Amino acid sequence: MSRPKHEVAEVIERFGERFIEIHQPNGYQLRVLGALSKCRTSALGGHKYRCDHCGSDQISYNSCRNRHCPKCQGSNQTFWVEDRINNAYPVSHYHIVFTVPEALHGICMLDSKWFYNHLFTAVWDTLRSFGYSHYGAESGAICVLHTWGQNLSLHPHIHCIVPSLGYTLRGKMKHIGKQRKYLYPITQLSKKFQGKFMAEIKGQLLKSEILSQYRSSIKKAWSTPWVVHCEPSLGKVEHVVGYLGQYIHRVAISNHRIVEVNNQQVRFILKDNRDQGKVKTTTLTGEEFLRRFCLHILPSGFVKIRYYGIYSTRFRTTILNVKQKMTIKPKETSIERIFRLMGIDVRQCPCCKVGHLVPVATVPRIRPPPVQVHLVTY
Numbered sequence: 238m239s240r241p242k243h244e245v246a247e248v249i250e251r252f253g254e255r256f257i258e259i260h261q262p263n264g265y266q267l268r269v270l271g272a273l274s275k276c277r278t279s280a281l282g283g284h285k286y287r288c289d290h291c292g293s294d295q296i297s298y299n300s301c302r303n304r305h306c307p308k309c310q311g312s313n314q315t316f317w318v319e320d321r322i323n324n325a326y327p328v329s330h331y332h333i334v335f336t337v338p339e340a341l342h343g344i345c346m347l348d349s350k351w352f353y354n355h356l357f358t359a360v361w362d363t364l365r366s367f368g369y370s371h372y373g374a375e376s377g378a379i380c381v382l383h384t385w386g387q388n389l390s391l392h393p394h395i396h397c398i399v400p401s402l403g404y405t406l407r408g409k410m411k412h413i414g415k416q417r418k419y420l421y422p423i424t425q426l427s428k429k430f431q432g433k434f435m436a437e438i439k440g441q442l443l444k445s446e447i448l449s450q451y452r453s454s455i456k457k458a459w460s461t462p463w464v465v466h467c468e469p470s471l472g473k474v475e476h477v478v479g480y481l482g483q484y485i486h487r488v489a490i491s492n493h494r495i496v497e498v499n500n501q502q503v504r505f506i507l508k509d510n511r512d513q514g515k516v517k518t519t520t521l522t523g524e525e526f527l528r529r530f531c532l533h534i535l536p537s538g539f540v541k542i543r544y545y546g547i548y549s550t551r552f553r554t555t556i557l558n559v560k561q562k563m564t565i566k567p568k569e570t571s572i573e574r575i576f577r578l579m580g581i582d583v584r585q586c587p588c589c590k591v592g593h594l595v596p597v598a599t600v601p602r603i604r605p606p607p608v609q610v611h612l613v614t615y
Contacts, residue, residue: 252523290592374403
């Protein structure tokens with residue numbers, strides 16, 4: 238893939254100070270923005286390499302490794318897909334997406350960590366109860382939280398991979414969903430999910446003594462049709478994991494979607510799902526772009542990929558037994574694994590394309606000037 242013309246880091250550098258002045262983000266958001274702006278720059282240090290064929294020198298700066306960084310997720314996504322395929326049940330899987338209505342977005346902003354935790358709980362409670370009521374078995378799920386829409390607006394939803402397999406009360410594995418296009422009835426699934434999540438929301442607001450302030454939002458959420466999207470079985474596990482793998486390590490926006498950054502605005506590409514998925518462009522001010530981007534910075538330590546039921550850690554030995562993959566594979570370095578899975582040799586010299594880069598020196602970090610300290614601890 239070609240190198241993008243513009244990056245999120247460029248937007249942060251250009252509009253960051255004005256954004257902080259207007260919107261006053263919290264300290265954790267500031268640290269994330271700071272990490273993204275320094276990713277693969279001299280500020281983080283790096284290594285000097287020399288080609289063993291042509292003798293040219295190259296400097297490679299360190300990455301920030303932040304999970305919100307558009308430049309640090311490619312290899313993580315590829316590794317995750319391979320690991321999930323190697324540790325998945327050899328049965329068909331279903332892709333189910335749970336979405337909350339816009340009326341609850343204001344409540345989400347009160348305490349996003351609580352909101353997302355209980356969103357996960359409501360999703361799994363719904364899937365688990367349907368597994369028992371329809372098939373008499375505990376099913377499983379791999380659930381991934383996404384919080385954004387194409388225009389960077391708040392749009393919390395959870396993608397789920399659900400296997401056509403369950404664990405019965407007799408302690409045996411049982412195939413579920415045979416000869417069914419959809420694993421569960423969509424309308425019933427939506428109603429159950431709505432009831433469970435709204436009960437949690439109302440209970441929390443009542444506990445915080447602010448229920449009266451959000452009665453209109455609660456009423457609107459009850460009257461709005463809740464969307465649970467369920468796709469037919471995608472067949473082999475390689476297909477469904479590969480498909481969902483596209484969603485796993487995405488961030489709110491990739492650098493390749495940014496087409497222009499000027500002194501006032503940021504223009505980027507989006508797919509308009511309300512207009513048959515047509516590709517369009519939209520423009521935001523730099524400050525508004527960063528405000529929306531910060532909506533999708535997850536709370537510190539928050540786990541956005543979760544494993545439930547027969548995909549939880551207590552069933553890991555069962556997975557290995559079912560797949561009969563008890564052989565021990567030789568360990569690989571990250572460089573070797575990237576080459577095997579992605580066909581990219583990061584050690585190849587970009588000048589001669591023949592030799593390999595050999596590390597010859599370490600490039601130290603550049604300390605930021607003291608005047609920036611107050612921004613980090615704001």
